[in-house]
Amino acid sequence: MTAGQxxxxxxxxxxxxxxxxxxxxxxxxxTCAAVGxxxxxxxxxxxxxxxxxxxxxxxxxxxxxxxxxxxxxxLMIDAVGGEHQLPxxxxxxxxxxxxxxxxxxxxxRRHPWLPGLVIARPVIGPNxxxxxxxxxxxxERHPADVATKLEAFAMLNGVTAAFVQYELxxxxxxxxxxxxxxxxxxxxxxxxxLAELLSQGPPAPAEGGHPAGDGVCADxxxxxxxxxxxxxxxxxxxSGLLGPAPGAA
Amino acid sequence: MTAGQxxxxxxxxxxxxxxxxxxxxxxxxxTCAAVGxxxxxxxxxxxxxxxxxxxxxxxxxxxxxxxxxxxxxxLMIDAVGGEHQLPxxxxxxxxxxxxxxxxxxxxxRRHPWLPGLVIARPVIGPNxxxxxxxxxxxxERHPADVATKLEAFAMLNGVTAAFVQYELxxxxxxxxxxxxxxxxxxxxxxxxxLAELLSQGPPAPAEGGHPAGDGVCADxxxxxxxxxxxxxxxxxxxSGLLGPAPGAA
DNA sequence: GCGTATTGCGATCGCTGTACCCAAACTAGT
DNA sequence: ACTAGTTTGGGTACAGCGATCGCAATACGC
Numbered sequence: 348m349t350a351g352q353x354x355x356x357x358x359x360x361x362x363x364x365x366x367x368x369x370x371x372x373x374x375x376x377x378t379c380a381a382v383g384x385x386x387x388x389x390x391x392x393x394x395x396x397x398x399x400x401x402x403x404x405x406x407x408x409x410x411x412x413x414x415x416x417x418x419x420x421x422l423m424i425d426a427v428g429g430e431h432q433l434p435x436x437x438x439x440x441x442x443x444x445x446x447x448x449x450x451x452x453x454x455x456r457r458h459p460w461l462p463g464l465v466i467a468r469p470v471i472g473p474n475x476x477x478x479x480x481x482x483x484x485x486x487e488r489h490p491a492d493v494a495t496k497l498e499a500f501a502m503l504n505g506v507t508a509a510f511v512q513y514e515l516x517x518x519x520x521x522x523x524x525x526x527x528x529x530x531x532x533x534x535x536x537x538x539x540x541l542a543e544l545l546s547q548g549p550p551a552p553a554e555g556g557h558p559a560g561d562g563v564c565a566d567x568x569x570x571x572x573x574x575x576x577x578x579x580x581x582x583x584x585x586s587g588l589l590g591p592a593p594g595a596a
Numbered sequence: 597m598t599a600g601q602x603x604x605x606x607x608x609x610x611x612x613x614x615x616x617x618x619x620x621x622x623x624x625x626x627t628c629a630a631v632g633x634x635x636x637x638x639x640x641x642x643x644x645x646x647x648x649x650x651x652x653x654x655x656x657x658x659x660x661x662x663x664x665x666x667x668x669x670x671l672m673i674d675a676v677g678g679e680h681q682l683p684x685x686x687x688x689x690x691x692x693x694x695x696x697x698x699x700x701x702x703x704x705r706r707h708p709w710l711p712g713l714v715i716a717r718p719v720i721g722p723n724x725x726x727x728x729x730x731x732x733x734x735x736e737r738h739p740a741d742v743a744t745k746l747e748a749f750a751m752l753n754g755v756t757a758a759f760v761q762y763e764l765x766x767x768x769x770x771x772x773x774x775x776x777x778x779x780x781x782x783x784x785x786x787x788x789x790l791a792e793l794l795s796q797g798p799p800a801p802a803e804g805g806h807p808a809g810d811g812v813c814a815d816x817x818x819x820x821x822x823x824x825x826x827x828x829x830x831x832x833x834x835s836g837l838l839g840p841a842p843g844a845a
Numbered sequence: 846g847c848g849t850a851t852t853g854c855g856a857t858c859g860c861t862g863t864a865c866c867c868a869a870a871c872t873a874g875t
Numbered sequence: 876a877c878t879a880g881t882t883t884g885g886g887t888a889c890a891g892c893g894a895t896c897g898c899a900a901t902a903c904g905c
Contacts, residue, residue, distance in 0.1 A: 356777040368870040394861065407863080407884040416862065463716025465759060469766040471774050476781050476790065483789035493796045502755075502829065509715060511753025513747070517718040517898025525720050528605040532725050540732035541725065547742045580751065580836060586831025589725040616851025617901040632870040641890065656895085758886060 378422040390460035425472030443485040448581040455511040462508040497550040627671040639709035674721030682730040697830040704760040711757040
């Protein structure tokens with residue numbers, strides 16, 4: 348009767364019916380295959396036919412589980428969101444949120460197709476809700492209003508995605524082209540300040556490990572390793588949005 | 597001889613040759629048409645045929661100007677980057693960078709397809725170089741090393757894109773679905789802290805204007821209007837990466 | 846005017862997302 | 876045990892996509 352006619356969300360439809368011929372596959376199985384293909388061969392090789400072939404079935408069958416390809420992408424996004432581990436609040440909300448961000452960074456680096464996708468398509472599913480609920484729980488006693496907390500959640504995800512995409516340089520091929528063009532632009536004249544940039548560390552921004560100390564350093568210094576840099580950045584973002592840390596200065 | 601065989605970058609190829617039949621169109625003209633379509637009808641209606649039709653020509657003709665569709669997307673990204681106005685450094689690098697960020701936010705909101713695209717495809721062209729050069733000029737006397745300045749540049753773009761995408765909610769349709777699912781999830785049980793979120797301000801995060809004061813407020817307070825919130829956020833990010841403001845405490 | 850270099854673009858190929866249709870496989874009711 | 880109803884499996888088909896090819900048209904240097 349009062350139905351909003353636009354297909355609401357895949358997670359509001361029941362996965363399988365009680366009657367009729369039972370399904371041979373599941374959303375999770377299809378999602379897992381799609382994520383595997385994206386990890387291995389890139390996001391735009393994830394076609395319905397390719398995923399179906401991976402599962403040994405026909406492309407049309409997938410449409411019993413998913414209405415469109417975009418819905419499959421939604422499932423993929425939420426599925427990797429489930430890779431988070433969410434321990435109980437420690438009492439230090441800043442530390443808890445930074446820990447979540449560091450997990451997110453690891454997850455995003457594991458699935459290089461994710462940063463671009465999650466920004467273009469900020470969809471929320473069961474795992475996204477669990478994450479949001481966890482963040483709200485961490486911030487339960489924080490005096491900020493809900494809108495601010497929601498914004499902090501969005502920025503925790505968004506800033507992390509942006510940072511990882513910067514770390515990865517948008518993929519090796521693209522980064523190579525960018526560097527080549529930068530050199531070209533510098534050599535043919537006009538940009539004096541770019542020269543010093545290219546004479547130093549442009550080719551590979553960073554790698555993944557944690558070679559040095561594991562995080563936030565004394566206020567004022569900027570860490571050298573990527574993990575420390577990320578922690579430093581996300582700490583500033585979060586304390587900027589939510590005020591300074593609870594106990595710390 | 598020493599050629600890296602992968603097609604280097606569209607901006608390293610000359611746009612037109614001196615000899616032979618002269619071209620009837622230009623990269624700029626095609627780019628402009630494509631941006632117009634994307635603004636009006638969304639990014640994924642930007643097909644080669646559609647753009648060609650807009651220009652009254654055939655799809656194959658466009659491949660004289662652009663090698664692939666992705667290259668057209670690169671042109672679009674860089675073209676809107678040219679909408680920035682870059683005044684000379686004022687001496688206060690933080691204020692200058694925040695001003696750039698606010699321009700970026702306006703531009704990104706004008707082209708809602710951009711945030712997702714620029715994160716997924718962080719390509720740099722002439723306008724991107726001009727912007728980078730400008731940022732480096734603003735930071736000329738800043739003591740940080742080049743890698744840190746480059747990171748600040750990347751985060752200025754990345755964080756702004758993430759913020760705008762959060763403001764826009766990923767498009768009306770997607771936001772509607774998300775809200776519907778959140779309500780569904782809350783009503784069917786488990787997530788206590790989500791309830792208070794939905795009882796308050798979830799449907800539209802923000803609108804664009806600048807109803808109240810125009811920016812950074814006294815330290816400690818968090819502004820209410822979106823413009824102030826953005827300024828607050830980007831200020832925290834930049835001073836987090838580059839140390840505190842030059843004159844200010 | 847003639848060779849040479851470039852562009853314009855219709856025709857075409859392989860691939861994509863997805864609608865349609867019917868056979869197969871299951872449950873519920875009798 | 877049979878029928879009626881409901882759902883899934885998946886082959887086929889279609890419109891549209893990005894991209895290639897080949898040829899006619901159009902310019903310049905000589």
